[in-house]
Amino acid sequence: MNEVIQSSAVNEVIQSSAVNKTRLLLVSGSTRHGSTNTAVLRTAAAVAPPGTHSELFDGLAELPAFNPDDDHEPLPAPVNELRRQIAEADVILFCTPEYAGALPGSFKNLLDWTVGGGEIYRKPVAWINASSVAAPTGGAGAHTSLATVLGYVGADVIEPACLRLPMSRDLVGTDGLVSEQGLREKLASAVRALLGHRPAESTATECTLSP
Ligand SMILES: Cc1cc2nc3c(=O)[nH]c(=O)nc-3n(C[C@H](O)[C@H](O)[C@H](O)COP(=O)(O)O)c2cc1C
Numbered sequence: 001m002n003e004v005i006q007s008s009a010v011n012e013v014i015q016s017s018a019v020n021k022t023r024l025l026l027v028s029g030s031t032r033h034g035s036t037n038t039a040v041l042r043t044a045a046a047v048a049p050p051g052t053h054s055e056l057f058d059g060l061a062e063l064p065a066f067n068p069d070d071d072h073e074p075l076p077a078p079v080n081e082l083r084r085q086i087a088e089a090d091v092i093l094f095c096t097p098e099y100a101g102a103l104p105g106s107f108k109n110l111l112d113w114t115v116g117g118g119e120i121y122r123k124p125v126a127w128i129n130a131s132s133v134a135a136p137t138g139g140a141g142a143h144t145s146l147a148t149v150l151g152y153v154g155a156d157v158i159e160p161a162c163l164r165l166p167m168s169r170d171l172v173g174t175d176g177l178v179s180e181q182g183l184r185e186k187l188a189s190a191v192r193a194l195l196g197h198r199p200a201e202s203t204a205t206e207c208t209l210s211p
Helices: 010-015 038-048 077-088 104-115 140-152 183-197
Strands: 023-028 054-056 091-095 124-129
Touching: 023 038, 023 077, 023 183, 038 054, 038 091, 038 124, 038 183, 077 104, 091 183, 104 140, 124 140, 124 183
Parallel strands: 023 054, 023 091, 091 124
Antiparallel strands: none
């Protein structure tokens, strides 16, 4: 099921024909209902330039525990779907919480499933750190781990698009989006920086989001 994201006022401000037709895959590291990190990614879709095709990967909790013995065709269906979405994406944006000083295990499991497929190799990616303003390290442990893994899979990390966004859960509105305008504008700027690195042959034309 796909959810169409309506253009917001911010969309109109940042509209640019140069970044209109890129497939943006959004990957949250949280399985939590009401996740702040997922809300940040939904907001990234909402503030992306009109015409961007934004898709949120929603199969994190369905992925089986990674087992190299199973890393062959036919792949488990959720793994197949993950690899398809990554392969079809022009750019990928990650947003993950920190658990116990590192990546959540379920998200590391997702990343482990990407190693054998090779779909992330040379793919432009960025991450947003949306940890609480009270977080002692600002989620640095999670992003150090993420940077290590992205290095292993050969992702092209677009540093100017990586963003630290200290925020509390109450900044997520009842619509599931980040409501604070300053944060939305920072997000829009990061998304624009990432979309600017899309492969030249990009042809996507829609702006939709999978819940
Ligand atoms: C088991 C567990 C461990 C956590 N460990 C850390 C941590 O090491 N550092 C940190 O900044 N926050 C830690 N947190 C807080 C989460 O990062 C925080 O609740 C975050 O908002 C969760 O993201 P979400 O709202 O997207 O699910 C931890 C939370 C849980 C449940």
